[in-house]
Amino acid sequence: MLCDYHVHTIYSDDSVYKMEDVIKDGIKKGINELCFTDHVDYGIKRDVDDPLGPVYLNGQPISNVDYPEYYKEYLYLKEKYKDQMTLKFGLEFGIQVHTCLLYTSPSPRDRQKYPFDFIILSIHQVDDLEFWTGDYQKGRTEKEYYERYYQELYDVVNLYHDYSVLGHMDLIKRYDDHDGYDSFNNHKEMITQILKIVIKDGKGIEINTSSVRYEIGDLTPSRDILKLYLKLGGTIITIGSDSHQEDHLGAYIEDTKKELKELGFKQYCTYSQMVPEFHDL
Numbered sequence: 001m002l003c004d005y006h007v008h009t010i011y012s013d014d015s016v017y018k019m020e021d022v023i024k025d026g027i028k029k030g031i032n033e034l035c036f037t038d039h040v041d042y043g044i045k046r047d048v049d050d051p052l053g054p055v056y057l058n059g060q061p062i063s064n065v066d067y068p069e070y071y072k073e074y075l076y077l078k079e080k081y082k083d084q085m086t087l088k089f090g091l092e093f094g095i096q097v098h099t100c101l102l103y104t105s106p107s108p109r110d111r112q113k114y115p116f117d118f119i120i121l122s123i124h125q126v127d128d129l130e131f132w133t134g135d136y137q138k139g140r141t142e143k144e145y146y147e148r149y150y151q152e153l154y155d156v157v158n159l160y161h162d163y164s165v166l167g168h169m170d171l172i173k174r175y176d177d178h179d180g181y182d183s184f185n186n187h188k189e190m191i192t193q194i195l196k197i198v199i200k201d202g203k204g205i206e207i208n209t210s211s212v213r214y215e216i217g218d219l220t221p222s223r224d225i226l227k228l229y230l231k232l233g234g235t236i237i238t239i240g241s242d243s244h245q246e247d248h249l250g251a252y253i254e255d256t257k258k259e260l261k262e263l264g265f266k267q268y269c270t271y272s273q274m275v276p277e278f279h280d281l
Helices: 019-028 067-080 097-103 142-159 171-175 188-200 223-231 253-263
Strands: 003-007 033-040 055-057 060-062 086-094 118-122 204-208 237-240 267-272 275-280
Touching: 003 086, 003 204, 003 237, 003 267, 019 033, 019 067, 033 067, 033 118, 033 267, 067 086, 086 267, 097 142, 142 171, 142 188, 188 204, 188 223, 204 223, 223 253, 237 253, 237 267
Parallel strands: 003 033, 033 086, 086 118, 204 237
Antiparallel strands: 055 060, 267 275
16 A cells, blocks of 8 residues: 655645645555645744734745645545545644644644644744754754754653654754764664653654655664664654655655565554554555
């Protein structure tokens, strides 16, 4: 079974990929199941109906997913393509310590109103500073910005529990100095503590196959993190392409399943109504 559990559409401000086009392309690629996981990043973005209006980045408005329209189109397409593909409804939460309360009920994300199947918890910013622009790293050594990143992730998983898996757990590696810094061994103690909390809480981690297109030279999270997760007793793992356009969709997922098997994993997961379902690799 080919499943993609990290998929962005036009409802994310960094994609113009129409939801129905994603499905049509997925069918052509032989994808059996996919989960839409469009962006919500409180702190640096506002909801589309916020009376303060959108935040602007480089002159362009950025907003969180339009919940009502997102859910409405999902339900329509889920029914339309029910005989060709299994569709699941999710979000990717970009959470920071100071925004945790904004992700709790009562809110538009109330599960009674929007019954999500799957929530990715990601760290995209620290103190509202972006990694991809280099603003977060500015003025810090690699040791300092890795340390602060993992501290933020540790604090968030202690504070927030309404999610399914950690997304691209070592994302900061994508934006480091690429000089061979041993981020795993230098921060192994904190990584271990994070994984222990995730496992204790019955949550999981994702493998994000975008590591191939970003030419990281490792999996995301790294093979070292994956081996540690398995050693600590972690079993819940999802696989997602982090697609924002057609050539990303479903990419390297079958290769990643083989890698997981070689590392000693026996199963991977899909989700339904926030409950993991296990499948043999």
